[in-house]
Amino acid sequence: MAFMEQQPQQLTGRKPLLDDTLPLSAVIEATQSLQSHTEYIIRVQRGVSSENSWTVGLPTFCLTIVIRRYSDFDMLNNSLLISGLSLPLPPKKLLGNMEREFIAERQKGLQAYLNYITRHHILSSSEVVKKFLDANNYSSNYTGWRLRKRYFLVKDKAQPKEKLVLSWVDLGPDKFLSDKDLQSAMKLLPNLSHSYIAPVSFATTSESSALIIRGFSEKGTLRDHIYKVKPKEPFLKKYCNPKKIQGLEPEQIRNYGRQILEALKFLHDKGFPYGHLHASNVLLEEDTCKLLEIENSVLGLPSYYRPYVTQFRKINTTESIDVYAFGHLLYEMTYGRPPDSVPVDQWPPAPFSSVGQFHSELKDLFSNGSPFQSGGAGTANTVSVLQSILSTDACKTGMPSVSQLLQTHLFNDVLLFNSEKPQFKISSRLKEALKLSRESLEKRLVEEQRTVCAFILIHQHKRLTRAQSHHGSEEEKRKRKMLARKKSRQSTYEIEEDLSVKCNNNSGGFLFSSLSTIDEKKLTYGQ
Structure with a gap:
């Protein structure tokens, strides 16, 4: 049957861009x-x-x-x-x-x-x-979780054996760059060279969409590796309810985490926003991790974790979003699955002994100082880093920086063997445009966080009001009176029953005492 519902839209010359991450x-x-x-x-x-x-x-x-x-x-x-x-x-x-x-x-x-x-x-x-x-806004077919994004397997005529992936995506609601600045930013991507960022072969934009071509990996992403699935299987089948739940080896967690943090620090230092870190956006080539989809932020696409981030007002910058997403990724690498909910204060049993031994140190860790101090041995570890990002206190007070995470004992002594010199030249004019775009993105996030927090407070107030109203209703008062009378009658009955039992016990004791006295007298007289 046809699905033809229609949503009211603003009468503007351009169709409003939807935020597909809004639940x-x-x-x-x-x-x-x-x-x-x-x-x-x-x-x-x-x-x-x-x-x-x-x-x-x-x-x-x-x-x-x-x-x-x-x-x-x-x-x-x-x-x-x-x-x-x-x-x-x-x-x-x-x-x-x-x-x-x-x-x-x-x-x-x-x-x-x-x-x-x-x-x-x-x-x-x-x-x-x-x-x-919402069939009106989602009438096309898509691949993966990112709606409005299409993927095609292509080949270069000059190198027909090399497989490439062409992605075509509509611009998102966080697109704040001008068309000219966006085109300039996209043209820079093929020139970006970094050991832990996947290279882009070609990138361009139109008024409403963008096209990107990059290499295809037969082994898939880091999430495919964690879940032991094939890259070409359907998205829901691969990731929704994984059958094999097993985290990575501790040394892999340290190496991959350090590589990802180095890539994030490089982008932050260049003033290039990312905000789209998750396990499916990390390409795994042998023992090297490479970030994917670095163009998403300038194209205005909302983050995968935006529904989570809107609940925490201290996560209000693109850098803090990256750190928060890194916490999710680190949890997934450690336990083999994403957290059931965030904040996380009850940690499941660690799958490896080298991770499990850290639990005994947590009390000393947070009583003696920050997990970022480099003095005490054994203070920086997987669980402590996870707590510094995903715990209730962390979500309320704010995220650590990428530089602070790199200083923890979990990552500071990891040796990196790639000697490729990073290259990414951005003009001062484009840097300023990226800065203004990032500020606009963060402003929209803060406004949405205020709306969500206000909604939660109103919802809690309504629930409390309904509970108080229900508690004070005539029917409830009548029920409470009847219950009180029933309890009173029951307690009276129990008291009477106890008195009856005591009386019976006392009368029996008196009779036994009298009989004993009589018997003693008989025995005396018989002597």
């Missing part, structure tokens, strides 16, 4: 029963602002009616089964599925299903879920 939430507001089936009317909201909400299936304003039946949910569920997750879709029912009680119960089950898939980081970012909730 979609969905609420089933009503149902309507036809002759042989039931339709579910769903309100979908992008982010936390109610201005970004629309209704799927409700014939109001200029919105087109779109039907969401149980069969649509079933089709969505079948598409998501490749993830290997156990999804809570209510079961089918052939008879009695038009009864009012059953429809109400199924609506609750479908709402729980929507809550599950919209709160799962990977599922909520997937193409099929976006299409199900």
